[in-house]
Amino acid sequence: MYNNHYKYVSEIINQGLEKANLDGVLIYSGHVNNYFLDDMPYAFACNPHFKWMAPITETPHCIIHYKPNEKAKLYLYQPKDYWHSLAKTPEGEWAENFEIISITCKEDVPDFSGLQNHAWIGQIDSCEFDNLKHNPRTYMDYVHWHRAIKTDYEIENIRQANVLALKGHNAAYQCFKKGYSEFECHMAYMLATKHNEYQLPYGNIVAQNENGAVLHYQHMQRFRQKPENIKSFLIDAGCQVNGYASDITRTHAYDENSEFAKMINAVDSMQIAIGKKAVAGTSYIDLHTQAHLMLSEILSDFDVINCDAPTAHDTGLSNVFLPHGLGHYLGLQVHDIGGHQSDEEGNILSPPELHPFLRLTRTLEENNVLTIEPGIYFIDMLLEKAKASDIGQYINWSRVADFKPYGGIRIEDNIVVKKTKSVNLTRG
Ligand SMILES: [Mn+2]
Structure with missing residues (x-):
């Protein structure tokens, strides 16, 4: 290979x-x-x-x-x-x-x-x-x-980096279920993947409860929550194999019968569906927009917002709950370079004005490898701003209060683009 x-x-x-x-x-x-x-x-x-x-x-x-x-x-x-x-x-x-x-x-x-x-x-x-x-x-x-076009050798390395990272994700989740601290969950991940910190493709994000609403949460609390306070667990962590990265996020609810658990399942299904759409010829900007519409449906189903999905997207309301891009290229760098190029001459296709943080704007080609990582977050700073503006009227604030202690949801898989269907390296 x-x-x-x-x-x-x-x-x-x-x-x-x-x-x-x-x-x-x-x-x-x-x-x-x-x-x-x-x-x-x-x-x-x-x-x-x-x-x-x-x-x-x-x-x-x-x-x-x-x-x-x-x-x-x-x-x-x-x-x-x-x-x-x-x-x-x-x-x-x-x-x-x-x-x-x-x-x-x-x-x-x-x-x-x-x-x-x-x-x-x-x-x-x-x-x-x-x-x-x-x-x-x-x-x-x-x-x-x-x-951006990956060879079989590169895809195989990224696949192995997925297999390894999933071992770590499982080990960390088992710790969370036992009520261990963020730091202990992180250490379980490191042990299971046999990685040193400097070998990680990026710093692990290991967040419980409200910390899940901090997109790049960088601390790891050393204390264990009281059992009655444990609500949620978000872990974004990858591995490297031969210099190739995986980049995986999972979110878990402590109470599997909670509304938050149901919302995780809804995002999970939507995430799988959008991953399947990553086939050659698709514009990633379109996928990102579709993801916003699908997440807005979920927000509406859970009574968090009271308008239809197109309104939520067009007014910027969906950005309050998903303030980052749907994903990015993945490979030798966790955010592999070239995502904004529109051709081999280096012309740039900038992200749309409404979605400035989108790292990938290209039309997908066979053997691109990328992440699909939609999310729903309850971020104080953005919610407060929304409350003070016109879009505040579309938000059911009592529902926001219900979900806020859980922080947020992100589900992230690594996908290989193929001609007619995509290959999910994380769920293979
Ligand atoms: Mn990512």
Whole structure:
């Protein structure tokens, strides 16, 4: 699978080079900078262009030198120091596509100053060669556009990242049912997935009760709720396999017979239905709009709003309850790049005015991988604003008061777009 992937990657890079009138590229894995006044570094995150080619995800200071019709050279950073353990020299199928050259220090990096018509792809503060074009736009736009089409190898990695994350989700949910704290649920997730914090594709969101209404809730309460106060659990957490991410959200009610549990089921069914619509040729903006209409139906069925779905959408009322986009591309980055491009030249299709946070505006193509993550939240800040405006009249405030202690609902799966039907990697 990897070899076919490498073939696709090479073709895209070759065409990108041709478009940008370049003879070759140096792709840099990246490095870490230290905190201000400190000798401790930030966590390392590998350049996606680098790990797209080679599944080395935790080694800084590596460089791939790629030229069409030549075997690529991979300069692997293996410093001779006794502070850290060395990156292992890779073996196996994928490594055979590269000539692997060990570099132990800065002086080992070849002198690239004589290279003509080459680009440097990656962080530029470590590139000492003036002759290299830094991240040239034409090349980057071309690659980013085509990187949205995933190979079988990439889809398989994302599938495995789903399988692993679901183990964590299950472990965290079991803890929630026992009344454990947010922090304990988070730790159960980490243990089940065998991930370190720095290996997560993004910081876990582990929220109970009202905290579920904070979209990127970043704390994890250390205390356990009193049993009579436990209401809901929202967990948004993924994993990485070979540098590819999963991004999954589940919401649970503590009382399975509550109105909130019924609302979760309604959002769940709607989420599955909208996921099935992610087929080639569909505009993601349209899907987002359909999701707003379907969620507005649910809000109306549960008596939270008292107008019809088109009114809820057109007046911006549905944005009060769903203030984020339906989803985004997923792959080497949790929010994979290129979602706003309208073509390979890098023209931009901005999100509609009513939905500025939509990260994906493209028309879907076969083998795009994306998330579908509708939600309903009860967010004080937005509700107060709505109350003070015209749309406040459409909201049944007593129902809002009923649901507010539960925070919110988000259900998120990872979907592969196919010609006539989509494949759900999270529920497979
Ligand atoms: Mn997401």
